[in-house]
Amino acid sequence: MSEQQALIIIAGAIIITQGLRYLGLSIGGLLPTTGRMGAFLNAVPIAILTGLVAPTVFNGGTVTFIGAAITAIVAYYTTNMLAAMMSGIIVVVALRQGILF
Amino acid sequence: MxxxxxxxxxxxxxxxxxxxxxxxxxxxxxxxxxxxxxxxxxxxxxxxxxxxxxxxxxxxxxxxxxxxxxxxxxxxxxxxxxxxxxxxxxxxxxxxxxxxxxxxxxxxxxxxxxxxxxxxxxxxxxxxxxxxxxxxxxxxxxxxxxxxxxxxxxxxxxxxxxxxxxxDFAFTAVFLSLVIIMAKGSKNHPLVTITCATIAALLADRFFGGSWPIISAGVAGASAAALTYKETEISS
Structure with a gap:
């Protein structure tokens, strides 16, 4: 990545992210929060984040898949991000070092 | 003021x-x-x-x-x-x-x-x-x-x-736990959203790569949520 390309991506990312916050603030209550459109908009964050992790979880090999399963289970029962993250990482490291099997 | x-x-x-x-x-x-x-x-x-x-x-x-x-x-x-x-x-x-x-x-x-x-x-x-x-x-x-x-x-x-x-696994762990925690707090049908988003992401990853899995998952998952919403509205 060239210095110039990096600068454009970083400046663009800052403008896009802050621009979305300001746009959201200025349009305020105009966005639908109920009905079909509301359901669509509410589901966007979960859908996007799923798309971010799904390829790695399912194509990343057995160790990654087991680590992901542990992370998901701990996240579900504790709703503690730090605990979920650490459990998954510990399991992945232990499996790679051959400690568990 | x-x-x-x-x-x-x-x-x-x-x-x-x-x-x-x-x-x-x-x-x-x-x-x-x-x-x-x-x-x-x-x-x-x-x-x-x-x-x-x-x-x-x-x-x-x-x-x-x-x-x-x-x-x-x-x-x-x-x-x-x-x-x-x-x-x-x-x-x-x-x-x-x-x-x-x-x-x-x-x-x-x-x-x-x-x-x-x-x-x-x-x-x-x-x-x-x-x-x-x-x-x-x-x-x-x-x-x-x-x-x-x-x-x-x-x-x-x-x-x-x-x-x-x-x-290297931390990135996946962070976002996966975010998805699960957000889904647990969601009143909509998060499982439908997650399932459709996962399928779309895996297909896009297989055939296109790049950032297409993210975009396809966003569109597919949110559309699924919108469609499911309509069904519950009719049945209630």
Missing amino acids: GLPDNFLIAVRKGIMLNLPVVTSVVAYGFVCGVLSRQVDMAFWQVAALSGLMFSGTAQLLLAGLWATEVSIAAALVSVLAISLRYLLIAATCAPLLKSYPTAVRYFMASFITDENWAVAMAHRDRDTIGGALMFGGGLTLWVGWMMATLSGWYFGAIISDPSRYGL
Whole structure:
């Protein structure tokens, strides 16, 4: 990545992210929060984040898949991000070092 | 029109309420800093993103794309897709910030993230002090995020093999736990959204690659949620 390309991506990312916050603030209550459109908009964050992790979880090999399963289970029962993250990482490291099997 | 009388007290309350949250943010901020160093991001680049963009998910995403010869357009479309939720959460902050002068209102909105927004929304006095709570929380998270990402970048140089510490898995772990925690709190049909988003992402990854899995998952998952909503509306 060239210095110039990096600068454009970083400046663009800052403008896009802050621009979305300001746009959201200025349009305020105009966005639908109920009905079909509301359901669509509410589901966007979960859908996007799923798309971010799904390829790695399912194509990343057995160790990654087991680590992901542990992370998901701990996240579900504790709703503690730090605990979920650490459990998954510990399991992945232990499996790679051959400690568990 | 100035700041409300109880502004500083409410900001301090926001800081205190977000202290438990900031611990997990610092943990994945450190990971984000280490990853940024591994993919050869410069110190100023990490500082600019942490300080001015102030979005953990978008920054981790960029760190993930940095090493992949990604085009400018693909990188920015990915950022747009992942940050689109700020449009929604900032819109729900509008009532909390309406009593502030315009410049102050927009400055405070720069600090909106998932974590301090959720804390402010969960507070029972949110209509009166919610804006200041969100802002106080944002300041706490900002300081934590800056320190964590920059020290992660610094120590990234001496962590020669990140996979030995499972740091390559940290990115997946962070977002996967976010998905599960968000889904657990969702009133819609998160399982339908997650299933459709997963299928779309895997297909897009198989045939197109790049940032297409993210975009396809967003469209497919959100459309599935919209369609399921209609069905429940008819049946009820």
